[in-house]
């Protein structure tokens with residue numbers, strides 16, 4: 493067959509696809525898990541559809557794709573090919589709109605080599621009604637949760653990779669942006685680049701210096717506090733000692749004057765001495 497003939501034929505097939513899809517006719521290829529083609533009709537697969545339904549129920553209970561896959565496998569369910577469910581398979585099936593009764597067809601085209609499928613513009617897609625496996629409400633709820641989880645993990649992923657993104661500034665005071673391909677921060681106006689590893693090292697060193705000096709400052713302050721308290725205590729003790737000595741002096745003077753008895757004097761002297769010791 494000549495090259496131009498092949499192109500002509502595949503072109504004609506391509507042109508007929510949207511029409512066939514609109515009529516709900518099979519376009520070739522297998523029906524998704526939970527459905528079958530029967531006499532060119534897209535119908536519920538009685539053995540698979542309960543598993544497809546269970547998938548939504550488990551996900552709504554656990555909110556985890558991996559846990560949902562594990563639970564299905566644990567219950568003994570397998571894919572059409574007889575292999576274990578993976579979180580990727582579960583996610584793809586949870587997202588597939590046919591479960592809520594909307595079958596999208598004609599949304600991919602196969603590239604020249606016939607292997608890679610690419611997405612067609614949305615205007616070319618055809619949506620036909622099909623039997624539901626779950627309610628529209630259930631489907632929307634599950635897919636809202638999936639969307640939130642995916643946007644969250646995408647944000648966290650970026651953050652953990654470049655911990656300083658959004659904080660690095662160039663000497664010209666403009667913000668520096670990550671150039672992922674270079675693994676560097678770049679100033680768009682001066683074109684200055686700094687490797688991510690370098691800037692993180694600088695930041696790390698600076699941070700540990702700050703923490704060290706902060707730690708030392710606190711230690712010094714603590715020590716100063718203790719020293720001050722001890723000094724006060726020492727002063728108090730010295731004062732007390734002086735007072736006691738003064739008291740003793742006055743006792744001695746009183747005794748010499750004959751103001752107190754010998755017994756009284758000895759008793760007082762004894763108690764003063766124990767206090768001074």
Ligand SMILES: [Zn+2]
Pocket residue numbers: 662663664665666679680681682683684
């Ligand atoms: Zn700059």
